[in-house]
Amino acid sequence: MSSIEHLHRSRFRASFPDPEQLLHAVAHLRAAGHRVLDTYTPFPVHGMDEALGQRPSRLPRACLAFAALGLALAAGLQIWTSAVDYPLIMGGKPLLAIPAFIPVAFELTVLLAGLGVVASFFVAARMRPRLRIPDLHPGANDDRFILAAELAADVQFPAVARELADLGALDSSLLVEDRFRRDGAFWDRPAGVGMLLLACLPAFLLLALVPVLNRDFQRRNQAWDGGMGAPLSAQAYDASGVLPGGKVLQAPPPYTLSRRGEPPLAFAAGKAEAERAGRELQNPYQPTQARFNRGKLVYERVCATCHGREGDNNGSVIVARGAFAPTVLVSPAVRDMPDGRLFHVATFGGPTKMKGYGDLLSREDRWQVVLYIRELQKAAKPVAAPAQATGVQP
Amino acid sequence: MAHDADVLSASGIPAAEAERYGHNLPLIDGNKTYRQVTEEVFAPTERRPPLRWWLALAVTLSMLSLGAWAVVQTLTRGIGTWGLNRTVGWAFDITNFVFWVGIGHAGTLISAILFLFRQRWRTSINRAAEAMTLFAVMCAGTFPIIHMGRPWLAFWATPYPNSRGSLWVNFKSPLLWDVVAISTYFIISLTFWYIGLIPDLATQRDRAKTKLKRTILSLFSLGWNGSNRTWSRYETVYMLLAGLSTPLVVSVHTIVSMDFATSVIPGWHATIFPPYFVVGAVFSGFAMVLTLMIIARSVMGLEEYITTRHLEAMTKVVLATGMIVGMAYATEFFTAWYSGNPYERYVFLNRALGSYQWAYWTMVGCNVLSPQFFWFKKVRTTPWMIFILTIFVNIGMWFERFVIIVTSLHRDYLPSSWAMYRPTFIEVAILIGSFGLFFTLFLVFTRVLPMIAASEVKGVLKHVEH
Numbered sequence: 001m002s003s004i005e006h007l008h009r010s011r012f013r014a015s016f017p018d019p020e021q022l023l024h025a026v027a028h029l030r031a032a033g034h035r036v037l038d039t040y041t042p043f044p045v046h047g048m049d050e051a052l053g054q055r056p057s058r059l060p061r062a063c064l065a066f067a068a069l070g071l072a073l074a075a076g077l078q079i080w081t082s083a084v085d086y087p088l089i090m091g092g093k094p095l096l097a098i099p100a101f102i103p104v105a106f107e108l109t110v111l112l113a114g115l116g117v118v119a120s121f122f123v124a125a126r127m128r129p130r131l132r133i134p135d136l137h138p139g140a141n142d143d144r145f146i147l148a149a150e151l152a153a154d155v156q157f158p159a160v161a162r163e164l165a166d167l168g169a170l171d172s173s174l175l176v177e178d179r180f181r182r183d184g185a186f187w188d189r190p191a192g193v194g195m196l197l198l199a200c201l202p203a204f205l206l207l208a209l210v211p212v213l214n215r216d217f218q219r220r221n222q223a224w225d226g227g228m229g230a231p232l233s234a235q236a237y238d239a240s241g242v243l244p245g246g247k248v249l250q251a252p253p254p255y256t257l258s259r260r261g262e263p264p265l266a267f268a269a270g271k272a273e274a275e276r277a278g279r280e281l282q283n284p285y286q287p288t289q290a291r292f293n294r295g296k297l298v299y300e301r302v303c304a305t306c307h308g309r310e311g312d313n314n315g316s317v318i319v320a321r322g323a324f325a326p327t328v329l330v331s332p333a334v335r336d337m338p339d340g341r342l343f344h345v346a347t348f349g350g351p352t353k354m355k356g357y358g359d360l361l362s363r364e365d366r367w368q369v370v371l372y373i374r375e376l377q378k379a380a381k382p383v384a385a386p387a388q389a390t391g392v393q394p
Numbered sequence: 395m396a397h398d399a400d401v402l403s404a405s406g407i408p409a410a411e412a413e414r415y416g417h418n419l420p421l422i423d424g425n426k427t428y429r430q431v432t433e434e435v436f437a438p439t440e441r442r443p444p445l446r447w448w449l450a451l452a453v454t455l456s457m458l459s460l461g462a463w464a465v466v467q468t469l470t471r472g473i474g475t476w477g478l479n480r481t482v483g484w485a486f487d488i489t490n491f492v493f494w495v496g497i498g499h500a501g502t503l504i505s506a507i508l509f510l511f512r513q514r515w516r517t518s519i520n521r522a523a524e525a526m527t528l529f530a531v532m533c534a535g536t537f538p539i540i541h542m543g544r545p546w547l548a549f550w551a552t553p554y555p556n557s558r559g560s561l562w563v564n565f566k567s568p569l570l571w572d573v574v575a576i577s578t579y580f581i582i583s584l585t586f587w588y589i590g591l592i593p594d595l596a597t598q599r600d601r602a603k604t605k606l607k608r609t610i611l612s613l614f615s616l617g618w619n620g621s622n623r624t625w626s627r628y629e630t631v632y633m634l635l636a637g638l639s640t641p642l643v644v645s646v647h648t649i650v651s652m653d654f655a656t657s658v659i660p661g662w663h664a665t666i667f668p669p670y671f672v673v674g675a676v677f678s679g680f681a682m683v684l685t686l687m688i689i690a691r692s693v694m695g696l697e698e699y700i701t702t703r704h705l706e707a708m709t710k711v712v713l714a715t716g717m718i719v720g721m722a723y724a725t726e727f728f729t730a731w732y733s734g735n736p737y738e739r740y741v742f743l744n745r746a747l748g749s750y751q752w753a754y755w756t757m758v759g760c761n762v763l764s765p766q767f768f769w770f771k772k773v774r775t776t777p778w779m780i781f782i783l784t785i786f787v788n789i790g791m792w793f794e795r796f797v798i799i800v801t802s803l804h805r806d807y808l809p810s811s812w813a814m815y816r817p818t819f820i821e822v823a824i825l826i827g828s829f830g831l832f833f834t835l836f837l838v839f840t841r842v843l844p845m846i847a848a849s850e851v852k853g854v855l856k857h858v859e860h
Contacts, residue, residue, distance in 0.1 A: 042428060042597070043853035044625040052622060057630040063638075081553060081562035093566050100566040103649050107571075107578040110642045114582045114635055118589060121631045125624045127592075127616035131609060140620035141597040143428035143852075242560065 011037070012157055014164045014172035015139060015146040019045040021168040022145035026051045028167060033152035034160070040140035040148070059117055059124065065196040066116025067109050072203035074108035075101070079206055087241045092231030096210050148175055262363050269348035269356070274341050281340030285364070287371050295372030298365045302357065311376040324353060329373050330380035342370045421515055421854050423698040428852050435594075435848040436601060438694055443841050446693070454833040461827005464820045465540055473543050475820045481813035482803045486821040487537040488653075489795040490828060493678070494534035495576065495650055496671075496791065499643050500679025501527025502583060505590070506639035509632075515707055517850040518699045521594075522690065523683050524587040525843075529835040530682075531580045533828040538572075540824065568652040575649040582642055586635045589628070592618050593849040647672045654798070661741040661802030664729060670722040677715035677761070678791035681784040684708050688781045690840060699846050702775045709774045712787060716765030719794075723758065737807065745801045749814060753797050760790020 016022045023045060026036050036052055039045070049056065083095040093100060122128065137146045151157060161172045239246030257264065267273045285291055300309060308314040311329030319325050327334060327350070334342070346366040349356035357366065426434075468475050478485060501523040508516040539545045551573045553563045563570050596618035599611035618624070651671035654662035684705060691700040730742040745754050764786040767773045774780070800815050839845070 039622040040620040041622065041625065042432075042620060043593075043849045044629050045622070048622050049626050054623065054626060057627045059627055059630045060634060063634045077553060078565045082565050086560045086562045090564050090566055097566050103568075103571040103645065103652075104565055104574045106645055107574045107642075110638050110645075111578040111581060114585055114638050117631055117634050118585055121589075121627050122616065125621075125627050127618065127624070129613040130617045131612055137619060138600075141593065141600050141618070141849075142432045146620075 010151040011148065011175040012151065012160065012172060013137065013146055013148045013175045014161075014169040015137075015144040016168055017143070017145070017170060018168070019145050022147060023047055023051050025164060025167045025169065026147055028163070029147070029149050029160075032155075032163075034155070035150040035152075037148045037150060040137040040144075040146040042141055042143060042145075045145070057124075059120055061193050062120035063113050063117040065193050066120075067113035068197055068200045069116070070109040070112025071105055072200035073112065074105040075207045076203035077108075078104060079210070089232045089234050092233055094230070094232055098210060144170070260362055265347065265358075265363075267344060267348070271351050274344040274348070277344035278338035278341030281338075281343055283339040283343070283367050283370055285367050285371060287375070291368050291371055292375060294365065295368035295370075295375075298361065299369050299372045299376075302361065303369065306354075310380065311373060312380065326353060330377050334373075335377045339367075339370050339374075342373060343367060346370065421701075421703075422518070422851060423701050426698070426855060428855065431848055431852050431855065432597060432601075434696075435699075435844045435846045435851070436598060438841060439598065439844060440601070440603075447837065447841065451834065451837050454830045454837060457826050457830025458834050459827075459830070460823050461825075461830055464823035464827060465536075467820050468540055468824070469543070469545070473541065475818060477816050477818045477821060479813050479815065481806050481811050482800060482815035484803065485796075485800050485815050486817045486825065487541045489792065489799055490825055491534050491537040492650055492671075492795045492799075493792050494530045494537075494828065494832075496647065496675035496678045496795075497682045498527040498530035498534065498579075498583070498679065499647060499672075499675040500683045501525070501530075502579075502586075502639050502643040503676055503679065504683065505586060506636040506643065509636045510640060513707075514854045515704055517847055517854050518701075518704055519683065519687060519708075519846075520850070521587075521590065521843075521847040522687065522840075522845050524583065524590065525839050525845075526683060526686060526836065527583050528580070528587060529832050529839075530679075531576065531583065532835070533832050535576060535580070536828065536831075537824075568649065568656050571649045572653055575646045579642060579646045582635070582639060586639055589631060589635065590847060590850075591843065592616060593620070593628075594844045594847060596620070597848060598844065644672055647675045654802075659802050660735070660737040661745070661798065664726065666722060666725055666729065670719070670726075673715050673718045673722070674791060674794060677712060677719050678788060680708050680711045680715065681787035681791070684712070684780055684784040685788065686836065688777045688784075690845065692777070694840065694845065696846065699851065702777065705777060705780055706771075706774045709768045709780055712784070713765050713768040716761060716768075716787070720758075720762035723762065741802055741805065744805055745797060748801065748805070750797065750801045750804070753793050754801070757790050757793040757797050760786045761794060764790065 014025065016025060019041065022039060022041065026039065026048070029036050030051075030053070039048055039052065041048075048054075078101045079096065082097070082101075087095050089095070137148075138144070140146050151160065157174060161169075164172045238248075240248045243250060255264075267277050304315075305317050306326045307329050308316045313319050313325060313328055316326060343366055345354065346361070346369060347356055347358035361369070422431075476486065501520075504516050504523040505520045505527075509520075539548050542548055551563065551570065553565075592615055595611055595615035599608060599615045602608035602611055648668040648671070651667035655664060655667035657663060687700050687708075688705070691697050727742050727746075730738045733739075745751075764783050767779070767783055772779075773783070804815055805812050
């Protein structure tokens with residue numbers, strides 16, 4: 001399409017080789033009653049805002065609003081996650097450790113302010129990725145200083161063109177149609193800034209709750225540091241504030257496999273299963289000196305506390321405390337049990353007294369303990385079955 | 395500068411005479427027109443790169459490939475491929491991280507702080523220095539991510555709603571502050587750099603010969619047409635971003651220093667760390683800017699834009715910050731002695747006289763002694779001398795981080811856990827790879843985008859230093 005059809009009747013442009021001449025021409029045109037719409041220059045010409053009668057940009061307001069939003073989000077995020085949703089004591093610091101929240105709050109304030117003011121700039125200046133850009137003012141990005149203006153009511157363009165040539169214009173012509181719209185974005189209206197600040201209010205109120213939530217009646221004076229000097233500490237057996245039911249350690253979900261890479265055992269807990277294990281399982285390890293040593297080590301660390309170092313309950317802690325008597329391992333009843341059954345008890349525990357050690361000891365260690373118990377039984381003096389060994393549960 | 399001794403400066407005095415008194419000199423040599431600036435600044439992006447550019451790219455890509463190989467080794471075989479042990483659990487990776495972050499800070503200092511101080515000579519170097527910042531921060535970011543061992547889970551360091559019950563990151567940990575600070579720094583630096591690029595992208599778009607290039611540049615130049623309304627807002631936004639970046643850059647290295655200072659390791663647990671690290675960052679960053687600019691100006695023929703006066707101004711910053719760094723070294727010893735803390739005293743004696751004394755004295759020699767040559771004007775205005783000295787400063791600042799980290803860790807409280815650290819080939823290869831990444835990105839940058847901010851240089855073309 002021909003640009004002639006779109007020539008504006010009263011708008012024109014002129015280009016100059018120098019910023020001073022452009023400034024001069026703008027002042028001249030405005031004095032003569034023309035309306036200078038805008039100038040197009042390769043770099044910002046200082047004094048042009050005043051010459052055009054353009055008011056200073058209000059983008060600093062947008063920057064302030066976004067900074068407040070960033071601060072509010074950072075405060076809200078840190079307070080809610082650290083003190084409300086996940087109240088875990090870390091490093092002995094109070095849950096609401098305001099000094100420790102300052103760095104992240106500062107960074108997010110800067111981040112939101114920077115990105116926000118740039119986004120506002122793009123919106124205000126209607127800058128967006130464009131596939132085709134009409135070259136309305138050729139040279140404006142290179143070495144030409146161009147103005148666009150609207151003729152005063154009763155003036156013809158040729159007369160103005162001659163004046164402009166006298167002022168140093170390299171060329172001037174009527175303007176191809178272009179859109180000049182008045183800008184108006186939220187930060188140009190006080191209400192817009194107010195609304196955004198209002199949106200930040202809940203987070204600031206949350207911030208104001210800090211001294212209330214952090215209240216400690218035993219302390220006389222309010223510490224400036226939000227209590228950073230008085231470390232919190234969790235006591236042994238305290239309920240956890242994080243896991244449901246106050247647990248401090250979660251049981252593994254059902255069907256969890258061992259990280260040791262052992263395949264699951266095809267047995268469940270219970271006496272019937274223990275007897276089946278006795279029938280079906282063989283100790284896969286032969287007694288060697290190394291296995292004996294390992295079995296002895298594990299036995300003495302884990303089993304001997306209750307069963308005694310010799311397997312005869314001698315020195316048993318729970319017997320000494322008068323709780324109950326564990327099964328005597330060197331008794332004939334236990335001696336007659338197959339290896340698989342002892343292994344099952346070591347894994348799943350007995351029917352009434354003993355707990356299972358399947359989650360603490362590796363499968364190899366449990367078999368080695370069985371080997372060691374066999375050695376204990378061989379070394380034990382053949383005595384009559386003690387009175388305690390009433391049950392068969394080991 | 396020999397070649398302008400017989401020409402007149404902008405104010406009509408013989409240049410040599412004017413230079414002696416240091417005034418009435420234009421910021422840009424060669425008495426250029428606006429058109430000339432456009433042609434010369436955009437020329438490298440429009441012609442085919444010369445053979446030596448390809449050779450340089452081949453070298454840097456080889457370094458990058460070596461680093462990539464080492465990273466793959468680390469990830470597939472594990473962190474055990476590094477020389478770390480229980481006592482020295484942090485060494486090469488964190489040294490390189492702090493080194494690269496520090497390098498980046500000069501770019502922000504030049505683009506933001508010198509802008510706020512109205513140091514107009516910054517216009518010739520700010521674009522390249524900001525690009526250097528971005529590339530350096532990218533290099534820095536790779537190290538902690540690799541050290542995670544499973545970098546594809548790096549997003550765990552961000553607070554995002556997850557399906558693991560209530561589980562959030564620890565906002566009281568300096569390591570998390572670090573994640574937030576470095577990410578913010580990268581994003582804001584990228585934004586600042588891009589905003590500064592838009593007018594030049596528009597010029598590049600107007601000059602584009604091929605349709606593809608024109609389309610891409612149209613997308614990125616956002617319809618820029620040089621309108622004064624836009625310029626007016628642009629200058630406001632630029633000023634605001636400079637104002638935001640200035641405290642940001644200080645906060646970033648402060649937080650990096652807190653990774654160490656908030657721990658209880660003697661040699662780390664000191665309040666001097668934040669200013670000490672920030673100044674060290676500026677020192678090393680300016681040295682790296684000088685190293686790069688001295689190569690770039692001669693390779694790309696930009697001596698009239700990046701003049702010896704620019705170099706001289708930067709060497710003065712290097713000298714000043716180098717002396718502050720030297721002062722910090724002395725202060726650390728005084729603090730250790732004055733604290734009366736035997737562990738603190740031992741750490742510093744061990745630094746200077748222990749097993750890593752070679753690293754300590756390399757650091758002191760490079761960082762405290764070598765900048766002293768910049769007291770001489772002849773040295774400040776001779777590019778090859780500046781080049782050699784800034785290389786020394788870069789080496790010294792790398793060793794400073796190594797000394798702080800390794801010497802403080804390797805002698806633990808319990809003599810039974812004392813250990814030595816030495817990097818493995820894999821670690822050295824990753825460091826070489828990070829230099830490869832940095833220089834590859836820089837080489838590509840010089841051929842794809844205008845290395846000098848043409849619109850800013852045009853604005854100071856008629857400006858004469860008084």
